Amino acid sequence: MGATAQKDAPPTVEAVAPALSEDTSERTNSDQPIKEKSVAGGCLSVVVLGASGDLAKKKTFPAIFNLYKQGFLPDEMHIFGYARSKMTDEELREKLRGYLKPDRIDPAKDPEDVIKQFLNKITYIHGAYDADESFIQLNEEVSRHEQKRSDDVSPTRRLFYLALPPSVYPLVSKRISKHCMNQRGWTRVIVEKPFGKDLESSEALSSELGALFSEDQLYRIDHYLGKELVQNLLVMRFANRFFVPIWNRDNIASVQIVFKEDFGTQGRGGYFDEYGIIRDIIQNHLIQILCLLAMEKPISLSPEHIRDEKVKVLECIKPFNDKEVVIGQYEGYKDDQTVPNDSSTPTFASLVLHINNERWDGVPFILKAGKALDSRKAEIRVQFKDAPGDIFKCKKQGRNEFVMRLQPKEAMYMKLTVKEPGLDMRATQSELDMSYHQRYQDIVIPEAYERLILDT
Ligand SMILES: NC(=O)C1=CN([C@@H]2O[C@H](COP(=O)(O)OP(=O)(O)OC[C@H]3O[C@@H](n4cnc5c(N)ncnc54)[C@H](OP(=O)(O)O)[C@@H]3O)[C@@H](O)[C@H]2O)C=CC1
Numbered sequence: 001m002g003a004t005a006q007k008d009a010p011p012t013v014e015a016v017a018p019a020l021s022e023d024t025s026e027r028t029n030s031d032q033p034i035k036e037k038s039v040a041g042g043c044l045s046v047v048v049l050g051a052s053g054d055l056a057k058k059k060t061f062p063a064i065f066n067l068y069k070q071g072f073l074p075d076e077m078h079i080f081g082y083a084r085s086k087m088t089d090e091e092l093r094e095k096l097r098g099y100l101k102p103d104r105i106d107p108a109k110d111p112e113d114v115i116k117q118f119l120n121k122i123t124y125i126h127g128a129y130d131a132d133e134s135f136i137q138l139n140e141e142v143s144r145h146e147q148k149r150s151d152d153v154s155p156t157r158r159l160f161y162l163a164l165p166p167s168v169y170p171l172v173s174k175r176i177s178k179h180c181m182n183q184r185g186w187t188r189v190i191v192e193k194p195f196g197k198d199l200e201s202s203e204a205l206s207s208e209l210g211a212l213f214s215e216d217q218l219y220r221i222d223h224y225l226g227k228e229l230v231q232n233l234l235v236m237r238f239a240n241r242f243f244v245p246i247w248n249r250d251n252i253a254s255v256q257i258v259f260k261e262d263f264g265t266q267g268r269g270g271y272f273d274e275y276g277i278i279r280d281i282i283q284n285h286l287i288q289i290l291c292l293l294a295m296e297k298p299i300s301l302s303p304e305h306i307r308d309e310k311v312k313v314l315e316c317i318k319p320f321n322d323k324e325v326v327i328g329q330y331e332g333y334k335d336d337q338t339v340p341n342d343s344s345t346p347t348f349a350s351l352v353l354h355i356n357n358e359r360w361d362g363v364p365f366i367l368k369a370g371k372a373l374d375s376r377k378a379e380i381r382v383q384f385k386d387a388p389g390d391i392f393k394c395k396k397q398g399r400n401e402f403v404m405r406l407q408p409k410e411a412m413y414m415k416l417t418v419k420e421p422g423l424d425m426r427a428t429q430s431e432l433d434m435s436y437h438q439r440y441q442d443i444v445i446p447e448a449y450e451r452l453i454l455d456t
Pocket residue numbers: 050051052053054055056058059083084085129162163164165166168192193194223267268269270271272280
C-alpha cells in the first residue's frame with residue numbers, strides 16, 4: 001500500500017532494502033531517493049544462476065539494482081550471471097538495461113551513469129548445470145574477484161540465487177556445495193518457488209538440499225510475501241480493532257483470490273510447461289495469501305509462529321471437489337517455440353477451497369489464476385454478507401465488497417452499500433499510508449530477509 005508500490009516492482013529483495021540500512025529509522029516507503037547509507041562492508045559476490053531467463057531479467061537483477069542505486073550494497077560487490085546460453089557480458093547487460101528503472105536515484109547523480117556502473121559490475125559465465133568443470137571455473141572467477149577486492153583476512157560473502165526451474169536445483173546445489181563454498185565467510189543459497197512438483201519431489205528436494213546446506217544457509221523465496229499489501233495483511237487483520245470482530249463466517253460470504261496476466265509464456269516454456277499454472281501461481285502465491293487471510297492470530301510475529309498458524313489453516317482445508325475445479329489452456333500457447341506441440345499443461349485454473357474450522361465453515365475461498373487473459377490483475381475480494389433488513393432496495397451485486405489489489409497498483413477499497421450501484425469509496429494511497437504505514441514500518445520485514453544480507 002505504500003506509495004513506492006509500482007507496477008513490475010521487484011518486491012522480494014526490494015523489501016529487504018530498508019533492512020540493509022544500519023539506521024533502521026529510514027524504513028520509509030516514500031518516492032524520494034533514499035539518502036545513501038553505508039552498508040556493512042566487505043566483498044560480496046552475487047551469482048545468479050539462470051541469468052538468461054525471465055525471472056532474472058524481470059525481478060532478480062532489477063531487485064539487486066534497486067538496492068544498489070540506493071546505496072545499500074557495498075562497492076566491493078560483483079554479480080556473476082551464469083546459464084547455459086551463449087552470451088557475452090555486453091549482451092547480458094543490454095538485455096537487462098531496459099528493466100533497470102532510474103527512479104529513486106540520488107538527484108545529485110546522473111541516472112544513466114548509475115545504471116552503467118551497475119551493469120559494469122555484471123560478468124556473464126556460460127556453463128552447464130551438471131558439469132563439475134563449469135562450477136570449478138565459476139569458483140575461480142568468484143575467487144579472482146575476491147582476491148582483487150578484499151585483503152587476505154577480511155571475511156567475504158557469496159550469495160547464489162537459483163533463478164532456475166526447480167528440477168535443476170539438485171544438480172546445481174551439489175556443484176555449489178562441492179566447488180563453490182566460501183572459505184572466508186558466509187555462503188547463502190536462494191531457491192525459488194515452486195519447491196518441487198508434488199509431495200514426493202518436494203520432500204526429496206528438502207532432503208537433498210538439507211544434506212548440502214544448513215538451514216541458515218538456505219532461503220526459500222516466494223516473492224508475493226514481499227509485496228507490501230501482502231505484508232500488511234497481518235497488520236490489517238490483527239492490529240485494527242474494527243476488522244477483528246467481523247473477520248469470520250458470520251459476516252463474510254465468500255473470498256476470491258485472483259491472479260490474471262495479459263501475457264502468455266513468452267519463451268518460458270522450458271520452465272512453465274513442466275509445472276503449469278497451479279504449481280506456478282496457486283500452490284504458492286495464492287495459497288500464501290489464503291493462509292494470511294484465514295489464519296488465527298499468531299503468538300508473535302516470529303517466522304515460526306506465523307508458519308505454525310498457516311499450517312493449521314492448510315490442515316483444515318478439505319480435499320477439493322472435482323466439480324469445483326476448472327482448468328484450461330489459452331489458444332496459441334503451443335505456438336511458443338519453447339512449449340512442446342502436444343502440451344496439455346493448464347495455463348488457467350480456478351478452484352474452490354473450503355476451510356473446515358469454526359471461523360470459516362461454509363465460506364468458499366475461490367482461487368483463480370490464468371495467463372494470456374483480458375487484463376493484468378491480482379487482487380483479493382472479500383464479499384461481506386448483506387446488512388440485515390435492507391431498506392435501500394438497490395442492486396445487491398458488487399456491494400459490501402472489500403477489495404485489496406496487488407496488481408497493477410497496490411490499493412485497497414470498500415464497495416459500500418450505496419444507492420448508486422457501482423459507486424466505490426476508494427481510499428487514496430496516501431490515506432492508506434497514514435492508516436497502516438506506521439505499524440508496517442515497525443514490524444514487517446521478515447527476519448529471514450533481514451538475515452539474508454545483514455549478517456556478516
Ligand atoms: N518469471 C517470473 O516472473 C518469476 C519466476 N519465478 C520462478 O523462477 C524460476 C525460473 O523461472 P523463469 O525464469 O521464469 O523461467 P525460464 O524458463 O526463463 O528459465 C530460466 C532459465 O533456466 C534455464 N532453463 C529453462 N528450462 C530449463 C530446463 N528444463 N532445464 C535446465 N535449464 C532450464 C534457461 O537458461 P539456459 O538455457 O540459458 O541455461 C532459462 O533461461 C521458477 O522456479 C519460477 O517459479 C518466480 C517468480 C517470478
